[in-house]
Amino acid sequence: MKTFNYFLYLLFILQISCKNFLDEKPDASLKEANSLDDLDALLNNTKIMNYYSMGLGEASADNYYLDKSSWEAFDQHERQLYTWGEEIFYQFYLNPWLDYYKSIYYSNHVLAKLDKIASEKKIEGRAKELRGKALFFRAFGHYKLLSLFSKAYDIEASKTDLGIPLRLSDDFNIPSERGTVEACYQQILKDLHEAEGLLPLKSDNIHLPSRISAYVLLSWIYQARTEFDQSVLYAQKALEIDSKLKDYKDYSQEARYPFFGFDDEIVYIVAGGGIYNMLGKSYCKIDTLLYSSYNTHDLRKKLFFERNKDGSYNFKGSYVGSRGLFMGLTVADAYLNLSEGLIRLNKIEEGLRFLEIFQRHRYDETYSPPLASMSQESALKLVLDERRKEFIMRDSRWGDIKRLNKIDDGLIVPARKLGDSEFSLKRNDNKYALPLPAEIIELTGMPQNPR
């Protein structure tokens, strides 16, 4: 019996454990985001928040063309993308849907953690600014998605047209559902209007949002909604903070990449983490008519393009100093949005005045300003032509085609020619709303865009 008692004593001793033994982190770099520094670090991840997306809008738009032999060499999904085909699919590693929603998820995670911190102590100062940044990032992502995957804004139809799934929480158990286009805009505007009050006027680090970037974005969004007075208002607010443009006379036309360095004019940077093959230098040829529309005084003609051996032209490179597309926001955006808005509001003279300031930074010294006494129609044509020339390889042309086809009579019919085959998109075609990734439709049961 004694033996058995010993056995029991030992049993007891052996069960005593060190309480904290298992509380050690399995990986020193593993961490829960629970301080403002951690949240800042997440939003500072430029790979996630700034450098992503492949230029799906640009690839779908009409600024370029491909030779048949180049087109044939591509994978099927890129071939289909070029011809607005029936079966566009996105490979996992270059999937714009994933890219945009990833930045939105990061924003939501930061917002959720901020709420948790707020329940412990009052949010102020830096935390407020963080909230502003996260809201801006989220709104930017949602807006870009909306312009790719939904139809153009229409005051009536937007109450029923399919928008994109809005993600407002990092809880992935909440199912994704497509709201209406109008509902999406309302949420995006709500986020931005809240962010505008929380963000600093300007940021030294253009990878981070600031009030000026929020204003420029607002001017785009209101323009897309055809609320030109609002668009004008926010463009003006942006210019009040900073109105400095890049003067193209200062840039070398000989340089392979004339633009480099995140200097004047850029207020917020988003740029391609990579690009589709079809936008690559060897294949992507600039639309001939578009190229010839740049007149000889236009400095962009030499700064943007270079001649290929076969006589066609290719795009040299963007503001990021490489082939990667620049898809961010600039002061020039504010000028052009403001000018278009004013002209549409019949303040033609004022609109042209802003256009002139802009043009002085894009043309050489022999430039002569447009006549102030122009008709509204020709002034509008002037500013729209300028937009097209300025926003090349900016991933925004696709949105403009949709928008302008909706509100103006001037028909834009993007067309592709491959040998004897021709492809084109008629006005307000269903295909302007690009298809959602097929696996997302399958997993969530959300309706697909009709082709």
Next chain:
Amino acid sequence: MKTTYLIFLLFIFIKTVNGQAQVIKIKITDVDNFNPLEEVNVKGRDFVAKTDHEGSFLLTKIDMDSLTFTHIRYKTVTIALSQLLKDRSVTLASKDNVLEIVTINTGYQKINQRIASGAFDKIDLQRSRDVYGSNIFQKLEGNSPILFDKTGDSKRSMTIRGLSSINNTNLPLIVLDNFPYEGDPNWINPEDIDDITILKDAAASAIWGTRAGNGVIVITTKKGKYNSPNRVTIASGVQIQEKPDLYSLNRISSSGVVDLESFLFEQGRYDNQNSFNMPYLSPVVEHLIAIRDGIGDRKDHEQAIANYRKLDVRDDYSKYMYRTAVNQYQNLSIEGGSRNLRYLFSARMDNNTGTLDEKLRKSLLRSYVEIELHPKIRLSTDLQYVDNKFQEGRTAYSPTNGRPYLMLADKDGNPIRHAKNRVGYLDTVGQGLLNDWFEYPLIEYKKKHSILASNMVLANVTGDIKLLKGLNLQGNYGFQFVSTRDKQRYDEDSYMIRNLINSYAMVDYTKRTVTSAIPTGGILDQSDQIQTTHNVRFGVNYEKRWRGLLFTALLGTEWRQANAESAQYRFYGFDPDTYTVSKVDYRNPYTNFIDKSTIYVPYLDNKSLKINRSRSQYANASVSYNGRYVLTGSVRRDASNLFGVKTNERWQPLWSIGYKWNLSEEGFFKIAWIDALSLRGSYGISGNVDQSRSAITTIRYTNPDRYTNLPQAIISQYSNPDLRWEKNTIWNTGIDFSFMSGKINGSLDYYKKWGTDLFGRYPVDYTAIPNKGVLRNIAAMKGNGFDLKLNGNIPLGNRVFFTPQLMINFNNSKVTDYYYEGNYAYEFLSYGTSVTGQVGYPVYSILAYKWNGLDANGNPVGELDGERSIDYPNIKLQDKSVLEYKGTVVPRYSGYFNPGMSLGNFDVSASFLYKLGHVFRRTPVGYNELVAMGGLGDGSGDFDRRWKVSGDESKTDIPSFIYPVDTERSSFYQSSSVLVEDASHVRLQNLSVGYKFRINKIVAGRLFCNATNLGIIWRKNNKGIDPDYLSQFRPKKQISLGINLTYN
């Protein structure tokens, strides 16, 4: 209580004294270690007896001339009764070539096999002693129930009883002496191994808890023996292996590549080469361009192209890179023991030179000392030290690496330059101010010095105290320290550095100067890793005998901590003579010299620290009655420092129960030719853990952002609070038998396994969570199978024995639950190379499109709605039920047949390995990859044999080549059943001959020769493919010679 004991003891004493008048107690022991021997059959005239657990039997009759003693594992002796009455003891010598089945070591305790209810497999190490092994696993292939897979899937490279998990590892746990061993298996000295036992079912492995779901391999080292003279053993061996057969892959011919390039050139594929980054064009294309543009003599160009057709770079690799490999080792061990001390010291040196002239030098040192400090206290220390140095050799041939006609050397053996950009461009770029921008693959390896140096210290301290009668306290401490340093040094004139300097070069053409962000001099890439593991275990053993009952219990607790700290760094401008380095600017952007893109100086520094901690508590008990009926049970619970899990949710309980019935011990069992027969069964649950998971969303800081230099973090894991450990339930029933005095013995087991809560990748809406899928416990599988093991030891004459061994392992498993949404056929295709996860099918199975041959235009024909069709987009959108299930890639039957023979001092043995009942998919030609001049490896040879002209469809199954490539058509072909072949085969794994000799009373030895990888002797497929080495060079045979000498 005490009084009762006294009375009880007195009673026994009186009984013994009384008995002494009629009977004589005789004890039988082992000649080597004086251990008492149970189960010895004693026979005389009209007398039969068996020894008990103390090795004794009672001699009740003395009117005989002699008694005969037989035992399965010992040599039969007959002793005159007069002698017996004088000695009152008998010693038996163990038989050669027969498995010694005495105790089973589970890593926690040694159990007498008679009362072990689990499915154990003791490896006959004698049988594979002649196999040259610098790694113990080389000795287990064809000699154990472990199935080795060579296809390169690390999750199932070594499996026991098929698969237990779908997405988690299927590798068994390796235990060295007392503790899990996580070092390099190459660092266990095969000469030091005493025993390897494989634990296959729950009763055997549940004691190892959450890490034992895939089975356990328990390795026990030699430790010397008490009361034995000093013994010195010297062993030495040498092995050679021929160069690999580079031509054994189905690779496209040079001529085929030239044809293809010429065709693509005509199609205008290389027309759009206006890109300023001057992408590489092959010499054939350059000649074609020259012909097109009328540069030079057309005839010369055509001649040059024709020459390329005849070249094959494999000739050069064979000639300049590969050589015959030579491995050798020497081993010295000294062992012995006195009454209260035993020891073993060993030292081993390995010196290997591989087929690429890579060199490995390995030294293993070990010292084991065990002291009996007091009759009740034993203490042992086991120290091991390993010094391992590996030096990389020449460049290996990789068929995917460039055009097959690009040779390494010209006729005189001078290196040929290879380009990464257009040759004409590289020749003139930088006006001669830059470094040479060509690569010379023939000599590049001479400029890279790669050395991997590792050291390991292993220390085990064990203390054993007999507290009271039947109660032992045991404490173990295990320490493992592994340090690894990987150094890769590049010379200044290596391509890697020349290219780097050029890419970052800034040229001033007027001053004719070059500066680069990369300093001149070499580069040293170094990575260091230090792993430290501590294991502490306390346990109590309790043993109680009462009448015929034997109760044993084991109880213990364990702590474990494994740290892994690593660092990686690069030194620019490294000078190996002075050990000086240069400074670089990581912060500012530079411009790529060729494409003018923005680049930063490559920054490779990194540091990490990982800490795994776990705690376990376990108990294990067994009750047996008269050695006939045995009941066992075990419980264990484990917890680890899984991040973000509350302590009380960490613990995972696991258990097992088992029984054994030694039928042949029963009084009614009277079948003379059956020596032993027992039945056993078990049921239990073990687990499979993945420590890297976290229950909450975690972030990880990465190096500061390259644009902003601000601290940045990524979300490293998304919250997954419901993730649990995988569970494996095993039910096992088996019989052990021995017939005709041990001439035939073996076991048969039948088992069922259920894997539940298995990890499965659950596709998620990446709108909601930016991840391809999350891991959830959504999968389940079940399997069954049997293991049959038969060993023979049949005397054929004086000193001639035939010793065949047969093992049949059958395993059948299928997925019973998995998440896989989808309806279309193409979503369910599988090639067996990755997890199929199809409910109702094996984990790795092949599902393919129905194949209807080629049509008159060389198009592959499938089936659409029951009709022949080439409408590929619609074929793939059919319902998944149209797919044909072709089988699993995991063998259903596997095992070996090892005949052996000993003729006096000679012995001969062979090992035939077989794998049956599975399939494989031939690597198909990929036209999409070929036109991009990728996919030039295995399978690309089919390009030469493709459909070319009408009528070929009756001769070939390989579709015509069309351009532009129709991706749908290609993927239909690549997923069709025509590529699937039966993988069944039998190979001759080993052949050995040995000769044992004795020089004098002191020195004895053995000389042996072995050949391994002797190739396939039968295969089901008629394509000549070795299914074990798909898309790999066929291994060449290895021949070794060795000698052992023992000084007693």
